[in-house]
Amino acid sequence: MREAIMGRKNRWSEIGRKAKKQKVLLLLLLPAIAYFFIFNYIPIYGVLIAFKNFRMQADQSFLKTILEAPWAGPFGLDHFKAFVNGPFFWKLLRNTFLLGIYSLVFGFPIPILFALLLNELRRKFYKSFVQTISYLPYFLSVVAVIGMMKMVLSPGSGIVNVLLTKLGLEPIYFMADAGWFRFLFVSSGIWTSMGMGAVIYLAALSKVDAEQYESAVIDGATRLRQMWHITLPAIKPVVVITLILNMSGVLSVGSEKIILMYNSLTYETADVFSTFVYRRGLVELDFSFGAAVDLFNAIVNILFLVTANYLARKVANESLW
Template sequence: MTGSMSHRIAKRLGESKWLLLLFAPALVYFALFEYAPMFGLIVAFKDYSVFKGVWASDWVGLKYFRFLFDNPDFVPLLRNTFLLGLYSILWGFPAPILLALLLNEIRHSVFKRFVQTVSYLPHFISNVIVSSMILMFLSPDGGMINVFLQQFGLEPIYFMSKPELFRSIYVSSGIWQGIGWGTIIYLAAMTAIDPQLYEAAELDGAGRWRKMRHVTLPGILPVVIVLLILNIGGLLSTGFEKVLLLYNPLTYSTADIFSTYTYRSGLQQGNFSYATAIGMFNGITSFLLIIAANYGARKLRQTSLW
């Protein structure tokens, strides 16, 4: 019986050898860069010293986790990270859906392709360049926005020194970067909708708005739910690069997040154990969020990741 099972497994592997070969680079990537580094989590439970190494460093248990939770910066960091992620979902997640629905209604193919190309080009611009553009446009000295305001006799605004404006700047620039790229997924999902559903809706007297509402949206809803679950899972994984490039000590009260705090604590101050503990807390919280989001989606819509 064991030999028969081995024979079946070997046969299936032989039949799937080309698929396995295509899958191999992804497997190697995740094994080397996603799972192997998880060994470093042990540093969070040690008083790590680069001179002693990981194994020779003293065990300290949950010392750095207690230090994190007792730190007066913990609540502001959690609030800032959560709000930046939440606002990005509330405003940024629906944006590509709306653009995809509008593009799907455009019948002029040349104009449609032009809008698609222009909208997804920002996705290929690095965060360094995007951040530089933001700083240039919002500069109080010759920035395009302030020059426009001065044309109406208004005083220049120091955008990047106002904590209350940082979240709006971050989220709006993120929408500009990602809206076009996100529409590709939804437009692809729309191509899988049965055209007969649109024909049946027309026979029932449905106009373009009602077809969009009762055919297109339900047709792409499973894709929307899956992507929403993934976005919720990354709620606390707010983009590190752009925040680091845009924030400054004047905006720490709303801009400082776990990843930037980890960077300062771990790399700049050399407290690797503390930085690892922060990263581990962030990762566990994100894992619990994606589990909860998946459970809620499965209960409400019978659509989930697993």
């Protein structure tokens, strides 16, 4: 027992020495900690809304209104039951899951492949030029990206339909066709994030010792074998961690882009949890029900994260914790 207590004291003293040595870096970290504490942790008390029949009161503070609101049935689960048993649940779950899984399956490998191809370029000018061009879509706003898509895919003047017409085919109203929505959503996401996503892997590749490639060349290894036996193992930890983080967001399909893209003709494939929360919680002012749906979504994402982390630790011996 005494040895355990002494061991803890030694660890805390070691942490204190390291903190004193790196106090400047810790001071630089304080604004980020304050930001997340103020805007991410303090508002957590608002989760209570999901378990209550919340209604805004003009003569009361927001916190007092939440605390005095009546509970939504036994254990406050009425809103969750109403959502799961409601007519929209399975459609929303299907659409959210498919958009998330398609974005993961098709969008996750693309930055890795792009980074590997960039790493094979030997001329720095071409490499820098391609990198710069690939970064540009990331800095475009979602509004600009969707506006460009609508112009390019316009049934009357869009370049895609102009080419289809010249080939003797009928023009397609892409933005009003539910069958095209998922393809457009995923492909536009890949286009905007591919270049910036490759930065992480290029940073990992920059630490690979060049002598490994030289030794492989001497042993007669082709460029493909060098990529398979040297490059990919070097970025394996980064790939696994990034995959785990992406798995945690399979059901976290943002509403901003979808709201700009969808319309009444594409609801069947475009309506997801986040857009339903926007309509029910903010447009219809049913805050409790909207919060319950959003909390349900967050809990499922946590389960995805824990499962992905467990599988990664068992299969690849890499994990977040």
